[in-house]
Amino acid sequence: MKKYRKVFILLLIVLIALQFYRPERNNSEVRDVASFEKETKPSSEVLTILENTCYDCHSDKTTYPWYASVSPISLWISNHVEEGNEHFNVSAWDSYDKKKKAHKLDELIEEVEEGEMPLTEYTWLHGGSLTENQKSAVIDWARKAHLTYTDK
Numbered sequence: 001m002k003k004y005r006k007v008f009i010l011l012l013i014v015l016i017a018l019q020f021y022r023p024e025r026n027n028s029e030v031r032d033v034a035s036f037e038k039e040t041k042p043s044s045e046v047l048t049i050l051e052n053t054c055y056d057c058h059s060d061k062t063t064y065p066w067y068a069s070v071s072p073i074s075l076w077i078s079n080h081v082e083e084g085n086e087h088f089n090v091s092a093w094d095s096y097d098k099k100k101k102a103h104k105l106d107e108l109i110e111e112v113e114e115g116e117m118p119l120t121e122y123t124w125l126h127g128g129s130l131t132e133n134q135k136s137a138v139i140d141w142a143r144k145a146h147l148t149y150t151d152k
Helices: 002-016 032-038 045-052 075-089 091-095 098-113 121-125 132-147
Strands: none
Touching: 032 091, 032 132, 045 075, 075 121, 098 132
């Protein structure tokens, strides 16, 4: 029993020590998505979906919940935001060439179709996943926007 107590105390010390480490936050002054929205023209329904389920991890400004300040959750969220921006950052839309924009929209369509986005972990913390109607709306919008970047 003493062995378990020592392990528990050690884990508690590590958890307390982790509270003093703060990962860098994705806190730009503004969430600059104007170019992305202007070019891709999402409907109001799709725009709401993007704002509620995509922009926190795929733009330069994240709105963090209160529990994002508690380790190890802060590390987990920070990792998700960092990876999300590596794969697709709508705030960097202007820096993408036409081919890359088409590719990013292809990936978006694929991820939503396969149910990979939004991440299951995100939906655990922020509410339910997309309904079939919401998925269809996002996919239809992305396919239409994709046509803008492909040679006809």
